[in-house]
């Protein structure tokens with residue numbers, strides 16, 4: 260069925276899906292550069308008649324947007340580092356060492372992932388208060404770790420299962436310590452998996468809303484998601500053009516990261532196994 | 536002096552016992568094969584020696600040092616894995632240099648040693664490649680190079696040739712023998728291929744179900760198998776094992792089974808169940824006191840394998856290709872009595888019995 264017509268039909272279909280998916284994004288970008296008066300005109304314009312960056316300027320100079328951005332970046336990177344470091348070592352242990360209850364442990368970890376996050380919010384909040392770290396970015400790092408870690412652990416575990424045992428054994432025989440064998444041999448082999456896990460965790464932390472809403476209520480610690488909402492969406496009014504500009508800027512870091520790591524990402528999700 | 540010593544070594548994985556109670560003394564500079572069917576504990580034995588598994592019981596020595604608690608890197612051994620275990624992200628040169636790097640040897644010396652090993656193994660042109668860009672035979676040589684570069688006391692090789700095709704295998708076999716002669720180091724070689732074990736080794740350790748069955752020179756294992764398992768395992772085609780019983784006959788005893796009756800010199804007791812072992816080349820078709828029926832004839836060119844029925848059991852006979860045997864025909868035969876083996880059918884242990892053809 261590899262006819263020309265078939266291929267054209269397939270391409271048409273694929274492009275339709277792409278356009279439908281991308282349309283809100285395109286609309287968001289276009290809206291963010293339209294002047295205020297053009298927004299609510301009927302019939303609406305697709306291409307802006309006049310391009311302006313005033314919304315961006317206002318967002319940066321007249322609102323705490325940059326502070327939220329900073330918080331989100333700290334939050335995203337800190338969560339990613341904590342989760343990936345712990346998950347990499349944990350996955351290695353689950354795959355490589357034989358100890359009683361190791362399968363059970365792996366299953367329990369996944370079980371925590373199955374609990375709805377709403378159930379965990381209140382206990383977590385009480386715990387943060389008790390620890391005296393409520394209302395800090397750090398408390399969010401911990402909260403995000405609780406739900407990103409199980410998934411990361413499973414993702415990396417299946418990755419590391421694809422790395423042959425003999426590689427590590429060879430390194431040990433060649434004179435490496437356990438740690439050196441891990442760094443010299445296991446880490447490079449697991450790199451695609453580590454990168455996809457990092458990306459997954461970063462996106463999760465970047466987009467999270469519910470925990471941020473409940474656990475943090477000062478501008479000092481608020482990330483972009485809740486910050487932008489509370490700043491621009493009130494009961495009386497939604498600042499559409501500012502919201503669109505904010506949305507564009509929020510998407511930017513993800514797009515940049517994706518662009519850099521795309522090759523790793525496809526390799527990561529495509530090939531779990533590593534040929535020895 | 537023993538270079539490698541296993542003393543009452545046992546290894547269990549949970550309830551599964553991989554190695555039962557191994558006593559093995561391997562001399563300095565010896566080439567020893569661990570030979571046995573799949574799952575008999577060869578790899579486990581090798582991995583314990585390498586320090587990758589800990590014995591459940593017993594003691595392992597390398598040189599005069601007990602190594603039970605010594606980590607793999609400090610045992611002065613090098614190992615070639617069945618899967619080769621080349622580091623995929625490193626080039627051939629980096630792979631070979633890795634053990635040197637881990638021992639803190641400087642760059643200049645490292646490069647010199649890698650170059651010298653590469654020259655020995657004809658890897659010079661491949662040094663910049665990654666392992667996945669190499670053929671199986673080339674990967675095998677890189678794995679060997681990584682072991683050679685360090686000049687260890689003992690080399691451990693786990694079925695290093697099993698992934699190669701028959702021709703390359705024969706070639707590498709010769710190269711390994713040559714290498715062992717040149718280095719004069721102790722080689723411990725795991726294989727389930729008896730041809731490899733017989734042709735390469737100074738001594739062969741035959742294992743079965745976690746037990747050492749026999750440890751001796753290849754010809755000794757072939758000509759004086761210690762028990763029924765070794766008798767049936769070593770030799771291709773396999774030894775014919777014919778069950779019978781010792782009966783009183785005149786002043787002495789006779790081995791009796793359907794279609795076969797042999798006088799027994801000394802040893803044995805009347806009524807003892809005995810299994811007679813006859814190698815395919817020790818049956819002479821054409822004349823003799825017994826009769827066999829030809830069932831299958833398989834000419835291979837340089838010899839012909841005849842499968843014949845001897846008293847209700849098929850036996851394999853090796854004959855010269857110049858005589859033709861008709862399938863279904865009956866032919867007289869004799870056995871070379873000086874080359875017969877006898878085993879206790881119950882315990883499987885070798886019996887020293889002297890046989891003679893019946894006086895006709």
Ligand SMILES: Nc1ncnc2c1ncn2[C@@H]1O[C@H](COP(=O)(O)OP(=O)(O)OP(=O)(O)O)[C@@H](O)[C@H]1O
Nearest residue numbers: 548551552553572573574575576577578579580727
């Ligand atoms: N890590 C392990 N956990 C549990 N059982 C094991 C483990 N490693 C080996 N065994 C068992 O120990 C026995 C011996 O295994 P081993 O790998 O030593 O056999 P082998 O002689 O090398 O066989 P092969 O020729 O197939 O490589 C087998 O029954 C195997 O199932």
Ligand SMILES: [Mg+2]
Nearest residue numbers: 577578579693
């Ligand atoms: Mg094995």
